[in-house]
Amino acid sequence: MSDLSQGSATDGTAPRLSERVLAGLPAAVARPAYDRRAVAAGIVHLGLGAFCRGHLGVYTDDVLAAGATDWGIVGVDLMSPDIRAALKPQDCLYTLINRVDGVDRLRVVGSFLDVMATSDQLEEVLAVMCRPEIRVVTITVTEKGYCHDPATGRLNEAHPAVIADLAAPEAPKTLPGLVVEAIRRRRAAGVKPFTVLSCDNLAQNGVVASRVVTRFAELRDPELGAWIAGNIAFPCSMVDRITPATRDAERAAVLNGLGVADAWPVVSEPFRQWAIEDNFPNGRPAWETVGATLTDDVVPFETMKLRCLNGSHSTLAYLSVLAGIETIADAMADPHLPQVIRKLWDKDIIATVPPVPDTDVVAYTHDLEARYRNPEIRHLTIQISSDGSQKLGPRLLEPAAERIAAGQEVKVVPLTVAAWMAFLLEDDGKGRTWKVADPMADRLTSLARANAGSAEQLAGALLAVSEIFPAEVAGNAAFRAAVVEHLDSLLSRGVRATLAAFVAA
Numbered sequence: 376m377s378d379l380s381q382g383s384a385t386d387g388t389a390p391r392l393s394e395r396v397l398a399g400l401p402a403a404v405a406r407p408a409y410d411r412r413a414v415a416a417g418i419v420h421l422g423l424g425a426f427c428r429g430h431l432g433v434y435t436d437d438v439l440a441a442g443a444t445d446w447g448i449v450g451v452d453l454m455s456p457d458i459r460a461a462l463k464p465q466d467c468l469y470t471l472i473n474r475v476d477g478v479d480r481l482r483v484v485g486s487f488l489d490v491m492a493t494s495d496q497l498e499e500v501l502a503v504m505c506r507p508e509i510r511v512v513t514i515t516v517t518e519k520g521y522c523h524d525p526a527t528g529r530l531n532e533a534h535p536a537v538i539a540d541l542a543a544p545e546a547p548k549t550l551p552g553l554v555v556e557a558i559r560r561r562r563a564a565g566v567k568p569f570t571v572l573s574c575d576n577l578a579q580n581g582v583v584a585s586r587v588v589t590r591f592a593e594l595r596d597p598e599l600g601a602w603i604a605g606n607i608a609f610p611c612s613m614v615d616r617i618t619p620a621t622r623d624a625e626r627a628a629v630l631n632g633l634g635v636a637d638a639w640p641v642v643s644e645p646f647r648q649w650a651i652e653d654n655f656p657n658g659r660p661a662w663e664t665v666g667a668t669l670t671d672d673v674v675p676f677e678t679m680k681l682r683c684l685n686g687s688h689s690t691l692a693y694l695s696v697l698a699g700i701e702t703i704a705d706a707m708a709d710p711h712l713p714q715v716i717r718k719l720w721d722k723d724i725i726a727t728v729p730p731v732p733d734t735d736v737v738a739y740t741h742d743l744e745a746r747y748r749n750p751e752i753r754h755l756t757i758q759i760s761s762d763g764s765q766k767l768g769p770r771l772l773e774p775a776a777e778r779i780a781a782g783q784e785v786k787v788v789p790l791t792v793a794a795w796m797a798f799l800l801e802d803d804g805k806g807r808t809w810k811v812a813d814p815m816a817d818r819l820t821s822l823a824r825a826n827a828g829s830a831e832q833l834a835g836a837l838l839a840v841s842e843i844f845p846a847e848v849a850g851n852a853a854f855r856a857a858v859v860e861h862l863d864s865l866l867s868r869g870v871r872a873t874l875a876a877f878v879a880a
């Protein structure tokens with residue numbers, strides 16, 4: 376059984392989680408403290424992974440529990456009908472597991488009122504997105520869902536899915552295509568626009584969302600593009616909660632704790648943070664009353680989180696896959712890796728983070744170490760290694776570019792980049808293999824294999840991929856030399872010896 380598939384917990388005789396069984400759940404299990412039948416949908420959420428159910432779904436559940444009745448969520452899966460198949464028989468209820476010191480705290484979340492899939496419900500999805508009571512469209516489709524060029528943040532007009540959507544714009548499959556078609560139909564029906572809230576790990580995610588949506592619309596119809604630019608708000612947000620993929624172990628824990636089966640629970644760490652730019656012309660839930668920070672400027676929050684958390688995650692991920700280390704918690708038990716990320720923060724990252732309200736960024740990095748050490752969270756390094764072509768930029772190459780522009784040295788990012796390059800070979804040279812998951816995987820792994828003869832050649836070929844590496848980074852002699860040196864060491868001496876030498880230097 377794959378970790379991502381619907382679980383065996385639903386195959387047995389236990390009844391299924393549903394409205395009907397809520398009242399009879401064990402007293403320790405938290406559940407919706409409100410009448411779900413009295414709640415109307417106000418949000419359409421696009422992208423139904425574990426993350427949004429562990430984050431947006433929970434904050435919104437809190438808002439509903441505090442008495443709001445018009446901010447339920449309709450979730451839409453743009454990839455497959457699997458989550459719909461898991462959640463619909465459960466009345467869209469699911470369980471959040473916070474595992475703290477070996478004790479599971481279970482909470483049944485009720486904020487999703489319906490779950491749909493564009494694969495076979497596109498017209499229904501568009502109709503819901505046009506309902507006047509839907510005033511916010513939230514998004515978690517991961518970085519690659521924006522169909523942008525990571526180095527510029529602009530719509531990748533050569534993207535095959537974008538080309539396909541432009542050829543059949545009324546039956547879109549991409550995020551930009553879907554949002555544009557919904558806005559077009561809503562406008563034609565004279566319905567006040569919704570606000571588009573990106574919750575993905577991108578620098579200035581609202582700006583990226585606005586760019587890809589506006590540009591896609593312009594390519595369809597310049598007048599529609601101009602109208603979107605003038606009428607749709609795209610606030611930025613910083614979201615944070617570590618939410619690994621659900622395994623059968625969590626399904627079994629839920630079955631044990633609830634006495635009923637949940638096909639797709641979500642496991643997350645206790646920590647959560649959400650900073651949101653307060654720009655919602657058509658209203659929004661009072662998320663600030665349940666712990667979110669509503670602010671005029673999200674940039675400091677997102678810069679801190681993307682560079683400190685996600686940047687160190689990617690660093691740990693590539694080095695760990697090379698070293699055969701499976702989880703972030705295991706990486707934190709390694710003799711060298713914690714020192715590598717401490718050096719990353721201290722030498723390359725912290726100084727690039729602007730002052731963050733009420734936050735000490737150094738203390739934030741120490742808190743990250745504790746979060747990573749949480750042994751209850753099995754966050755797989757191979758999961759985090761996915762989509763490096765989209766992730767390296769906002770997490771690590773942008774701060775590197777800033778340091779280079781200021782004439783400063785970049786100490787650790789070249790090691791991460793070298794580890795990512797060695798990772799693209801999908802093989803440790805000693806018989807252990809893995810698979811690269813990335814929208815650019817074919818091109819990148821072919822380039823890597825074709826240039827595996829020398830570190831110089833391999834680094835040169837990959838640094839030349841301009842969709843990933845900004846010219847000021849790829850063209851910087853010191854950065855390039857450092858990448859080549861680390862890559863040479865990884866390929867000839869191996870990851871262990873490279874790490875030992877790196878932390879000793």
Ligand code: CS2
Nearest residue numbers: 614615616617685688758759
């Ligand atoms: C991770 C993130 O998979 C990844 O790339 O770095 O999903 C990370 O766990 C979240 O952003 C934490 O908020």
